[in-house]
Amino acid sequence: xxxxxxxxxxxxxxxxxxxxxxxxxxxxxxxxxxxxxxxxxxxxxxxxxxxxxxxxxxxxxxxxxxxxxxxxxxxxxxxxxxxxxxxxxxxxxxxxxxxxxxxxxxxxxxxxxxxxxxxxxxxxxxxxxxxxxxxxxxxxxxxxxxxxxxxxxxxxxxxxxxxxxxxxxxxxxxxxxxxxxxxxxxxxxxxxxxxxxxx
Numbered sequence: 001x002x003x004x005x006x007x008x009x010x011x012x013x014x015x016x017x018x019x020x021x022x023x024x025x026x027x028x029x030x031x032x033x034x035x036x037x038x039x040x041x042x043x044x045x046x047x048x049x050x051x052x053x054x055x056x057x058x059x060x061x062x063x064x065x066x067x068x069x070x071x072x073x074x075x076x077x078x079x080x081x082x083x084x085x086x087x088x089x090x091x092x093x094x095x096x097x098x099x100x101x102x103x104x105x106x107x108x109x110x111x112x113x114x115x116x117x118x119x120x121x122x123x124x125x126x127x128x129x130x131x132x133x134x135x136x137x138x139x140x141x142x143x144x145x146x147x148x149x150x151x152x153x154x155x156x157x158x159x160x161x162x163x164x165x166x167x168x169x170x171x172x173x174x175x176x177x178x179x180x181x182x183x184x185x186x187x188x189x190x191x192x193x194x195x196x197x198x199x
Contacts (some may be wrong), residue, residue, distance in 0.1 A: 003027040003140050004101035006093060006111040007060065010048035011162050015151035016112050016144045017056050029053060029060035030109075032096045034068025035089045036167040042067050048161040055158060061104075063096065072168070085170060086120060090127050098131035098139075108140040115144035115151060118166070 003020065007013045007029045020027050031049060036042045046062075053060045065071070075092055079085050094111060101109035109132070113124045125141055132139035144151075155162055165175040 001025055001108055001140075002106050004030050004061070004097060004104065004106040004109045006030050006032065006097035006109065006113070007049060008033055008093075008112050008116075008167070009045050009163060010050075010052040010160050011151065011155040012112040012115045013049065013052050014056070014154050014158075015147035016110075016115055016142070017052075017058060018150075018154075019142060019144065019147070021056070021058075027058065028106075029058055030063070030097055030100055031060055032063035032065065032093055032100070033167060034065065034072035034092065037069055037072075037169045037172075039067055039069075041163070041167075044161050045163060045167075051158070051160050052155075061100070063100070076168075085168075087123060087127070089168070090120070090124055094124070094127050094131045095134075098128075098135045098137055102135045102137045106137070108138040110140035110142070112144070114142060115148070117145055117148055121145065 003025055005013075005016065005020070005027050013029065017027075017029075029049070031046070033042075033045070036045055049060060072089075072092070076085055076088055079088055090113065093113075094109075097109050097111060109128075111124065111128065113119050114121065121143070125139075128139040128141065165172045
């Protein structure tokens with residue numbers, strides 16, 4: 001068995017990589033995440049994954065597409081609500097991972113998205129299985145959430161960058177929605193004060 005492990009980010013890779021190494025499974029990482037915005041955030045995550053890969057001693061295949069802001073926005077289109085946006089995002093990334101795995105001669109593919117407690121686990125599993133059938137390759141399923149805290153602890157011990165949101169600018173807005181509303185309220189209050197002072 002040889003697995004192409006789609007990696008969403010460095011911190012989420014730690015526990016799945018530990019599991020595969022303990023099982024003695026041959027694998028390589030694959031980074032394809034056009035959902036990550038803006039560019040400086042994308043860069044931080046690439047650098048963090050490089051650190052993890054160096055520390056854990058595994059190879060990462062970097063998708064030739066690089067930073068895919070425009071293509072991702074076009075694929076998501078008008079489906080900006082997370083209920084519609086996230087399934088499209090999973091589909092795009094897992095399709096690309098399955099295709100890459102098939103073309104490179106891997107027997108299986110998987111994803112570190114299965115590690116996160118914040119992702120839609122069952123949907124990721126189902127899409128992975130659909131892509132496996134489409135490309136004639138096996139989807140390696142493991143519920144990596146079992147090591148959620150262990151992965152967090154190790155990433156903190158390593159001192160690598162831990163992102164505060166999923167990846168896209170829409171998820172960032174959702175993550176900071178309360179903070180954003182407080183800021184908007186403050187701005188509106190200041191606007192009102194400014195208008196009064198001009199009377």
